[in-house]
Amino acid sequence: MSAAYIARATDVAARALGGEMMIMSAKDSTLFTLNPVATIIWQSADGNTPVAAIVREKICAEFDVDPMVATRDAESFVNDLASHGLLIVSNEPIGRTKPAQGGAR
Amino acid sequence: MGDLATITSQEVMIEIGGAPILVRCESPVRSESLEFLRMLEGRYGGFLSPNSLPVFEFDVELMPPGRITNREEISVRLEQGRWLIERGDLRAEWDQNARRGLIVQSANPYSIDVALRIFHSLMLAREGGLLVHAASAVRNGKAFLFAGVSGAGKTTISRLAPPDALLLTDEISYLRREEQGFVAHGTPFAGELARVGENVQAPLAALYLLHQGPENLIEPLGHSEAVRKLMENVLFFANDPELVRMVFETACELVRQVPVYRLTFVPDKRVWELIV
Structure with missing residues (x-):
């Protein structure tokens, strides 16, 4: 999994509000509130950056967290969102670049 | 002739x-x-x-x-x-x-x-507007929404409204997003009171999520909980991802602009002393 690439699905609405990122499946209206680590993963899900690189270069660089724990948590989060159709997971770059949605206002 | x-x-x-x-x-x-x-x-x-x-x-x-x-x-x-x-x-x-x-x-x-x-x-x-499963009223030129599922107290709080409050609806609130912010309009969509709302409008001052309890209490809600609760009360029937996304954006914008509270209330008219 940590070598996998992830991209945000298209049928997703996202919005940063009061320091929290919320994302919602436009298909079934499932709503998630992301913690700061999950927000970084979400915003980095550009289809071209492997999960392992996101964990190593962004999460471990910003938070005082054990890399093994960070990897495990990231994989759990990705699996959760992927199961709701909010993230696309692939063993190869997904090739669809899109600016991060839901910038703070 | x-x-x-x-x-x-x-x-x-x-x-x-x-x-x-x-x-x-x-x-x-x-x-x-x-x-x-x-x-x-x-x-x-x-x-x-x-x-x-x-x-x-x-x-x-x-x-x-x-x-x-x-x-x-x-x-x-x-x-x-x-x-x-x-x-x-x-x-x-x-x-x-x-x-x-x-x-x-x-x-x-x-x-x-x-x-x-x-x-x-x-x-x-x-x-950029919403229909919300909520009672609403205008008081002192400001509109207040009282949202909640059936049984939460929409009819009760509407019935307890003082004479100086204009009831916009006891069931379905109508919100439009305008340049100056969100505006609540009266609707004829009546609930248990079977009373058509007043056909007036006023800027939305607050959204209250209703709970009946042993004392009157107002507690501010965080943004994410406010969006979640608001979305639960938005009337939207269509299975259309583009419109669902728009509704979500509008709910987020409303929570950004308008204070959202949990209103626990005893079902008597003193609760309206808190709504000003």
Whole structure:
């Protein structure tokens, strides 16, 4: 999994509000509130950056967290969102670049 | 002259939330049409606006009482550019671009009420507004919304409203996003009070999520919980990802602009001392 690439699905609405990122499946209206680590993963899900690189270069660089724990948590989060159709997971770059949605206002 | 004097209009203009909608009924049995339209005039009395320019027109085709479609549950969908509503007692379809539609139902006031609620919910979704399962009232020039599922206290708090509060609705609140912020409009969509709201509008000052409890208490909600609770109370029926996204964006924007509280209240009139 940590070598996998992830991209945000298209049928997703996202919005940063009061320091929290919320994302919602436009298909079934499932709503998630992301913690700061999950927000970084979400915003980095550009289809071209492997999960392992996101964990190593962004999460471990910003938070005082054990890399093994960070990897495990990231994989759990990705699996959760992927199961709701909010993230696309692939063993190869997904090739669809899109600016991060839901910038703070 | 005698004939001209007895000619009665076969249409009514119902303006809710500043959106005049012309409802026309030209049944082959003229008396049937007129009786139906007079029934609508009675129901939507404070919201009739005969001189406005309609933003949309519906023709109503009256059928004998009975099932109009075989659908048990309501279905709202977009097919080949036309919106369709189907329920046992109702079939409605319209072309948003042509601004015309057709409602097929028996001569009752409830089916068209459902069609109008859904029509407004879809129109508002595109325009950055919301229909919310909430009572609302205007006090001191400011609008307050009281949202909650059935049994949360919408009817109770509406019934307890003091004389200086204008009730916009006890059931379905109508919010438009305008330049200066969100504005609440009165609606004729009544709940248990069976009382049509006042046809007035005011800037939205606060949204309260209702809970009945042992004491009166107001607690601010965080943004994410506020969005979640608001979304739970938004009336939206269509399975349309683009509109769902718009509704979510509007809910987020409302929470950004308007304070949201949990209002726990004892069902007596003292709760209104907190709503100012």
